[in-house]
Amino acid sequence: MNRLRTTALLGGCALLAGVGAVQAGGFARGTADTDIIFEEGNFNMRAGVTFVSPQRGYETITTHPGLGGTGSPEKTSDSDHVDGYAVPSIAVKFNLSDDLRCAGTYTQSFGAGATYGPDAITAGLIDGTGTISEGFESNEFGATCGYKFDLSKGRVWLIGGAFAQDFSYQQVVRFAPGLPFPSGGTGTLSFDDDWRAGYRVGVAYEIPEIAMRAQLMYRSAVTHSPSGGPGDTFVVKLPNGTTVASFPTDGEGTLPQSLELKVQSGIAPGWLAFGSVRWTDWSVLDVLTYNIQGVPVNPRVLEYYYEDGWTVSAGIGHAFNETVSGSVGLSWDKGVSTTEDALTDTYTVFAGVSLRDKIGGELRAGAALSYLTSGSVDADPTPLTPGPGNSFAYTVGDDWSVAGTLSYAINW
DSSP, X not given: OOHHHHHHHHHHHHHTTHHHHTTOSTTBOOOOOGXXXXXXXXEEEEEEEEEEEEEOOEEEEEOOGGGTOOSSEEEOOOOOOBOOEEEEEEEEEEESSSSEEEEEEEEEEEEEEEEOOHHHHHHHGGGTEEEEEEEEEEEEEEEEEEEEEEOSSSEEEEEEEEEEEEEEEEEEEEEOTTSSSOTXXXXXXXXXXXEEEEEEEEEEEEEGGGTEEEEEEEEOOEEEOOBSOTTXXXXXXXXXXXXXXXXXXXXXXXXXXXEEEEEEEEEETTEXXXXXXXXXXXXXXXXXXXXXXXXXXXXXXXXXXXXXXXXXXEEEEEEOSXXXXXXXXXXXXXXXXSSSOOOOOEEEEEEEEEEEOTTSEEEEEEEEEEEEOOEEEOBOSSTTSOOSSBSSEEEEOSEEEEEEEEEEEEEO
């Protein structure tokens, strides 16, 4: 078996761990594929997509007596409310010299989506608006370069680059009676912020002959400030869907910085061990402050009050021959919610396979199964004013999430 070809296959095993990490806590989704910088060849390109289907819903909801409830936890018939999603990833790498390589990348760095059932919508009316749906997406385009220094054994990489990230948010609510809006009507809060710049820096040491690499990468935080542009609105509609008013909106919130250590190494002929630890500064996201211009009682807040997150993964890969390798692994993601959401600890098992063809291409496929631990959230004692606690109390049970990934890479 060709040793260099085998180590290249084993390196692909570690990359398949991303199918587990894409279900990390908070609103994390994709990570830029900067690892393509390390791959041999003057030109490399890889494109893929990961699909995630969370099976997460409320187990009980506590509805206020003023809304016809009992004030005690009640089993809900609402279906799962967390939306499934797809995370694309594209990376292209060029060698500018023997020692300098640069890559362009695209992924969806952050995102979330939920569509609520009638029990949750009704319970939410205690603060005047029951949430029907909400979600956001944040896309990232990046350029990252790596410069290597050859040592007597192995080599060191200095890595750095910049990225641009956008932010698009939408929340649809139903109005309760007594507000200065049509009872039973809807309001749609939208933010569409322009591209904001960030950066990443890192360092790595590797011994390619044994597929050994240790890499530390930092990604900066990005603050988004939608300022009342055409996509920043609060649109009010009657129950029949007729628009009756539209107000400009503005706001500000920060998506977090992160630091990740990734390690891999050959441990026996045809075998590779890999692992990673990532810290994400989710505590920077306590609230997202916004204004609905022309409407009293400003500013308003979307509450999160998250704490920092940790994601740990480890696995092992094996090259069965010069064209086929596989990997299996486990990951743990620490829950980040405190008083607002049930983003609990998540345990994931993942597996993948890598197939090389005769023209220099490589097909990678993987799957993951995640166990989402149970949790509960208390109600805000003063739901009409900002403060810790959801507008209604609820519990979630032990749930599951499934994911699959498929990508193809080619190099010249």
